[in-house]
Amino acid sequence: MRAHRIVTSQQPAELCEVDMPEPGPGEVLLKVGGAGLCHSDLHLMHWPIPLAQAFTLGHETAGWVEAVGAGVSGVELGESVLVHGAWGCGRCRRCQADLEQYCENRPVSLGSGCGLGCDGGLAEYLLVPAVRHLVPLGDLDPRVWAPLDDAALTPYHAMKRLLPLCTPDNWAMVVGIGGLGHAAVQLLKELTGVRVLAVDIADDKLALATALGADAVVRADAADAAAQVRDATRGQGVAAVLDCVGNDATLQLAAASVHAISHIVVVGIGMGTVAMGALNVPYETAISNTFWGNVTELREIIALAQAGRFHLHVEQIALEDAADAYHRLEAGQVQGRVVALPHG
Numbered sequence: 001m002r003a004h005r006i007v008t009s010q011q012p013a014e015l016c017e018v019d020m021p022e023p024g025p026g027e028v029l030l031k032v033g034g035a036g037l038c039h040s041d042l043h044l045m046h047w048p049i050p051l052a053q054a055f056t057l058g059h060e061t062a063g064w065v066e067a068v069g070a071g072v073s074g075v076e077l078g079e080s081v082l083v084h085g086a087w088g089c090g091r092c093r094r095c096q097a098d099l100e101q102y103c104e105n106r107p108v109s110l111g112s113g114c115g116l117g118c119d120g121g122l123a124e125y126l127l128v129p130a131v132r133h134l135v136p137l138g139d140l141d142p143r144v145w146a147p148l149d150d151a152a153l154t155p156y157h158a159m160k161r162l163l164p165l166c167t168p169d170n171w172a173m174v175v176g177i178g179g180l181g182h183a184a185v186q187l188l189k190e191l192t193g194v195r196v197l198a199v200d201i202a203d204d205k206l207a208l209a210t211a212l213g214a215d216a217v218v219r220a221d222a223a224d225a226a227a228q229v230r231d232a233t234r235g236q237g238v239a240a241v242l243d244c245v246g247n248d249a250t251l252q253l254a255a256a257s258v259h260a261i262s263h264i265v266v267v268g269i270g271m272g273t274v275a276m277g278a279l280n281v282p283y284e285t286a287i288s289n290t291f292w293g294n295v296t297e298l299r300e301i302i303a304l305a306q307a308g309r310f311h312l313h314v315e316q317i318a319l320e321d322a323a324d325a326y327h328r329l330e331a332g333q334v335q336g337r338v339v340a341l342p343h344g
Helices: 039-046 142-149 153-159 179-191 203-211 225-232 248-257 295-306 319-330
Strands: 002-006 014-017 028-037 061-068 080-083 125-128 134-136 171-175 195-200 216-219 238-243 258-266 285-289 314-318 337-341
Touching (some): 014 319, 028 319, 039 319, 061 125, 061 142, 080 142, 134 295, 142 295, 142 337, 153 238, 153 295, 171 248, 179 195, 179 203, 195 203, 203 216, 248 258, 314 319, 319 337
Parallel strands (some): 171 195, 171 238, 195 216, 258 285
Antiparallel strands (some): 028 061, 028 337, 080 134
16 A cells, blocks of 8 residues: 655655555554644654654544454444544553553654554554544544644643633734644634734735634734734733744744733744743743643544534645645645545
8 A cells, every 4th residue: 555654764755655554453444534744744754863663654644444453342344533643552640541642651752653653644544553542523524624633632732721811801822823723723712712813924824814713913023023912912912822833933922922920832843942930931921832632632622623613724635745745834835734635
């Protein structure tokens, strides 16, 4: 079968022919309907650590149950499912507390899950190690909704830290209106009363944010971006920040934009830093980071999608066009999420 794989460290992924997997005891074989292309995949291609093994990309995967191994129950052949890609050991304290993305026996690094060291869904078929990683999609099309597992789940998980501050008299700022950011704008507007300010370096992405409900927008690369944030919020500043980029510039903008009693959550892995101290940020400013989300939250996100309460801006491509799509993604030429369709 065809699969889009990282085969050499610090090199672009390649379309390869690999053996068709067969499910062993406890495993489920999925016929892939759609697999999302994420900016995190580009970080994996540039990762300086030598590969332990080649692997298939794709940590946002949905499809249909094709076959099951011995002892598997709870799914039906042909059932439409979404894969929760954080594959932990299932036995440690964090896994058993529904925090499998923070598994104590599989640290957050290469090898920590579907498409992150283990073979992912940018292929015709995906072997899932346990049925607990599958969540029913119901009538949602796997070819459209595959990105729910990261593009929506990750900001949804991060938002939960910010909810006490997301009141109608406050502002929340979403930095980076890409795959995660365009979902974050919608989720904040749908689930809270907060006013949303969207920040990006591309006018088309700011236009998308406005169409999705953002109350104000600011160009991140403007010399006076922090002053523009203050102007847009009538001098108030923002109470909550979801930084979906996470580089030095965006973190510094976040720190310059918040007011006292605020929270900055770093979602993007831009490897930036920001000074934190008594006089570096306003009083009672919290700065934290997050990684992915859990299965319970994924079920909640699916329920929101099934109710029509938000949507994903999706561009569908053939699997063989993934390399070109990654080039466009790196160049900032993608709106929302690209989804590869291995079977058309």
